[in-house]
Amino acid sequence: IHVQLLTNSKAYCSCKSLYAPNEPNSNVCPVCMGEPGALPVPNRKVIELAAKTALALNCKISDSLKWDRKNYFYPDTPKNYQITQYDNPIGSNGTVQLPFGGKVGIQRLHMEEDSAKMNHQNSESSSGSLSGSLYSLIDFNRAGIPLAEIVSEPDITSGLSAAEYGKELQRILRYIGASDGNMAEGSMRLDVNVSIREKGSNELRNKVELKNLNSFRAVQESTDHEIIRQAKLYEEGQRVRQETRLWDDKAKVSKIMRVKEGESDYRYFPEPDIPAMKLPKEVVKKWKSELSELPSEKRSRYKAEFGLSDADIEILTDDKDLSSYFESTVEFGSDPKEVSKWLLGDVSGYINSNRIQVKDLRLTPERLSELIVLIKSKKISGKIAKELLPELLNGSFDGTVAELVREKGMELITDEKVIETFAREVIGKNSNKVSEYRSGKTKLLGFFAGQTLAVSNNRADPE
Amino acid sequence: KGLRIGVIKEAFQAKNLSNEVASAVKESTDAMERKLGAEIVDVSLTDLKAKCAAYYINALSEASANLARYDGVRYGKRGVGSTSMKVASRRIRSEEFGDEVRQRILVGTFSLSAGYSDKYYNKAMAIRRNLSQEFKKIFSGVDVLVCPSSPTTAYKLGDYFKKGVKSYEDDLLTVPASLAGLPAISLPCGTDQAGMPIGLQIIGN
DSSP states (O other), rough: EEEEESBBBBBOSBBOOOTTTTTTTSSSSSSTOOTTTTTOOOHHHHHHHHHHHHHHHEEEEEEEOOOOEEOOOOTOOOOOOEOOOOSSSSSEEEEEOTTTTHHHHHHHHEEEEEEOOEEEEEOOOOOSSTTTTEEEEEEETTTTOEEEEEEEEOOOSSEEEEEHHHHHHHHHHHTTTSSSOTTTSSSSEEEEOOOOTTOOOOOOEEEEEEEESSSSSHHHHHHHHHHHHHHHHHHOOOOOOEEEEEEEEETTEEEEEEESSOOOOOOOOOOOOOOOHHHHHHHHHHHHOOOOOOHHHHHHHHHHHHHHOOHHHHHHHSHHHHHHHHHHHHHTTOHHHHHHIIIIIIIIIHHHHHTTOOGGGGSSSSHHHHHHHHTTTTTOOOHHHHHHHHHHHTTTTOOOOOHHHHHOOOOOOOHHHHHHHHHHHHHHHHHHHHHHHHEEEEEEEEEHHHHHHHHHHTOBBBO | OOOOEEEEEGGGGGGTTHHHOOOOOOOHHHHHHHTTEEEEEEEEEOOOOHHHHHHHHHHHHHHHHHHGGGGSSSOOOOTOOOHHHHHHHHHHHHSSOOOOHHHHHHHHHHHHHHTIIIIIIIIHHHHHHHHHHHHHHHTTTTSSEEEEESSSSOTTTTTHHHHHHGGGGGGGGTHHHHHOOOOOOOOEEETTTSSEEEEEEOOOO
């Protein structure tokens, strides 16, 4: 998995590290263009975010920083080598806990620079692919943008867990602010390497690399498809070639991109322009203390402290802003289960239909908590709360919930005498139903209750 | 005065060292001692030939990568009929790089390639690391080092290329300071019979 790190400037120069698809070659300089004499300067923030990500993945952090050159000629690589980390990655030996059980090991996490973005033009299939194209345009805005490359251990055994692993990684990255993790924008790219073997066998066979996976669904489907494709080949007595295949999300098949005739010789050697440096333990310690609570920690805590269901916990903790909102609301004194119900129900509905973010909500955690507490103390009913909610959500009312209730005269009527008058009114108007009830249709009780409620303008306490 | 000057004795044992260079440098160190009050000490910097080879492997390996950016894609002459990066690169690199440069790129690429990097690049780096340690020990006993800058005086025009790769060997006295990142300076210390200047090298810590 390659993720773009959220820094202001690029990995080795001070160009802005921005996703600006409509202004190609606007954030470039001699360094990231590979012009003669340009020298790289490592970006401190890159190291910090890479280390924090590695820490969030429970990796061991290297006590020294060393960069290497990976040499190959390609138009998207301005220097015709990439400054990366080869034999001393900043992070190694980590694990990721998946939300629904299971663990995936992290082999390594290292820092490197992104390549330029190529746009192949005038290909017959108009797929933008290299083959059949007449010429290519190159945008160097992306060249030099800092990346973290995360390699998992071969612990994943299905398309579903591959997708879950990707999702959890995205969640973690967003939680700690290391990356947007946006697959559509390219700030997170997943490639899956698949090989299969018979049960009980330890033999490692050829692996196939799957690329062009633009969604978690594509990750899942392509992985499962590849497992079956390889199984079929083995069953037919054929061998699986070591190759790279491109996933076609429309046709739901993979097509060969290139055959890997052995490994490419990248002639790795230490980057002479960036001297190796020590990464002091105190610095790593400080970064570790700055890490916010991670998704897996939050999930365990919610289960232990609030006793919410796994399904609810998964949604609440998926987005850091939502979980913060939830926690703030609970802190104001309302019942977590009720908060969860309202947040995942009406409030989420409002957020989705208005296409806003949690942070844009005009309803504050304090007000939501107030609303819930008012229900609990029987100042209002659940039904009344639902009526008040729209105004609270769109922020058109300035004061507290209690003030809104008073202004609208929506206080809950619990005085039995008052309710009795309503009931008598209903009974008076529905004498025929009364005789039906008396003759055995006890279900009509619901009808009477509903009518009473209606007469009271929904202000009577249903109980 | 009182400065401890280490004279690298292996420099005077070099096969290609000219007598005139040797005596001019010896005269200078004698003068430093007798007339200027320095303390002259013999020091040993072992296996200068191996260090010179290590330098060339290291430098050429780095150069092969440093020069890779000259591919005609973002700047430079593309040449007539360049329809792809492959074509443009081959053309510009074959036509615009000089012979010596192309030789160095080839040797550097070879030294880094799979199956050879251990024998060449990694070995050169090991020699380089040891040299750093060697210098550290030497400088615990002296303040500066002195030796000839070059085993000979300047080449006549065209002679360098006649020697081919062998001319790399003439750098063996200036290469150690480069490998270790030490400051060094070359000063004139007389002329030979033909009137060509002779160089004296001082290496600092």
